[in-house]
Amino acid sequence: QDVVNKIAAGEIIVAPVHALKELIENSVDAGSTLLEVLVKEGGLKLLQITDNGHGINKEDMPILCERFTTSKLKDFKDLESIGTYGFRGEALASISHIAHLTVTTKTKDSTCAWRAQYDAGRLVPAKPGQSADPKPTAGRQGTQITVEDLFYNVPTRRRAFRSASEEYNKILDVVGRYAVHCDGVAFSCKKHGESSTTISTQSNSSTVDRIRQIHGSSVANELIEFTSSDEKYGYRARGWTTNANYHVKKTTLLLFINHRSVDSTNIRKAIEQTYSAFLPKGGHPWTYLSLEIDPHRVDVNVHPTKREVNFLNEDEIIEKICMDIRTKLATVDT
Numbered sequence: 001q002d003v004v005n006k007i008a009a010g011e012i013i014v015a016p017v018h019a020l021k022e023l024i025e026n027s028v029d030a031g032s033t034l035l036e037v038l039v040k041e042g043g044l045k046l047l048q049i050t051d052n053g054h055g056i057n058k059e060d061m062p063i064l065c066e067r068f069t070t071s072k073l074k075d076f077k078d079l080e081s082i083g084t085y086g087f088r089g090e091a092l093a094s095i096s097h098i099a100h101l102t103v104t105t106k107t108k109d110s111t112c113a114w115r116a117q118y119d120a121g122r123l124v125p126a127k128p129g130q131s132a133d134p135k136p137t138a139g140r141q142g143t144q145i146t147v148e149d150l151f152y153n154v155p156t157r158r159r160a161f162r163s164a165s166e167e168y169n170k171i172l173d174v175v176g177r178y179a180v181h182c183d184g185v186a187f188s189c190k191k192h193g194e195s196s197t198t199i200s201t202q203s204n205s206s207t208v209d210r211i212r213q214i215h216g217s218s219v220a221n222e223l224i225e226f227t228s229s230d231e232k233y234g235y236r237a238r239g240w241t242t243n244a245n246y247h248v249k250k251t252t253l254l255l256f257i258n259h260r261s262v263d264s265t266n267i268r269k270a271i272e273q274t275y276s277a278f279l280p281k282g283g284h285p286w287t288y289l290s291l292e293i294d295p296h297r298v299d300v301n302v303h304p305t306k307r308e309v310n311f312l313n314e315d316e317i318i319e320k321i322c323m324d325i326r327t328k329l330a331t332v333d334t
């Protein structure tokens with residue numbers, strides 16, 4: 001059974017960044033306003049995320065890493081949509097099968113923090129001979145998840161990684177996306193052993209400020225805000241996109257659907273098409289788009305490695321968003 005779980009986990013998490021994305025989403029779901037990421041060797045040696053969210057109850061710790069354990073199915077109706085949501089309560093379980101996982105957490109009401117270690121879905125002792133039960137420890141409210149030696153027991157996967165800096169760049173990309181998107185959350189990301197952070201944002205900064213911090217002033221100074229919505233198709237969109245007098249070398253799209261970072265080739269192409277009338281040849285847009293769609297119309301909880309998303313009335317929704325962007329581009333004078 002453990003072998004089967006290990007293989008399944010290796011398909012869910014193919015690179016460190018896939019684990020990290022799940023951990024970031026968990027921290028954000030826990031209502032955190034502070035989120036710190038620490039990385040060693042591109043995340044293969046160490047991936048640690050510390051948040052100040054609501055924490056995990058001590059009683060829930062023994063089952064935390066069992067597959068399909070989730071605190072996020074609110075009612076029976078949610079259960080019906082498990083099929084479409086696909087990926088639920090599998091992240092921590094998967095990670096525990098292919099890495100050494102340590103969780104330290106404190107809720108508001110707990111007098112101390114609790115620390116536990118996991119292997120293959122179960123609590124394990126920190127040292128041989130000790131009890132596997134969570135141990136009391138000092139700590140502030142929130143949760144710290146430490147993932148060490150990812151793929152230690154999947155040598156073929158481990159060997160497939162050539163460069164730690166390549167993996168680190170993927171991590172920075174994802175942290176940067178969430179840092180732009182999550183209003184009211186301060187993010188930081190740094191390499192272990194380095195004093196300076198690679199990404200650092202404040203919780204009280206505006207979206208454009210955060211874009212400036214992560215993507216630079218040259219882009220941030222050229223952005224126009226847009227909104228788009230349609231009740232018939234059950235969506236609301238908001239974003240920032242470069243104006244018609246500015247362009248970047250490669251199309252950049254920071255896309256969030258229902259607050260999850262995803263990809264959509266269709267949206268990307270449509271936005272490029274929208275700008276083709278405005279930009280010189282070889283010039284491309286930079287766009288951050290947050291799209292909220294009725295969850296029943298979209299596969300929100302996409303598989304960590306499969307970020308491509310589809311939803312109902314996709315063509316109509318994309319067309320309307322692009323029309324609203326086009327109108328803005330034509331009217332905003334810069």
Ligand code: ADP
Pocket residue numbers: 022026027030051053054055056064069070071072087088089090091092093143
């Ligand atoms: P899911 O997010 O789909 O529920 P996960 O395996 O990612 O499944 O997490 C399992 C559960 O662990 C979550 O439902 C949540 O209750 C708890 N959890 C995980 N990470 C955190 C965190 N950073 N803060 C608080 N609770 C967490």
Ligand code: MG
Pocket residue numbers: 022025026089091
């Ligand atoms: Mg999760």
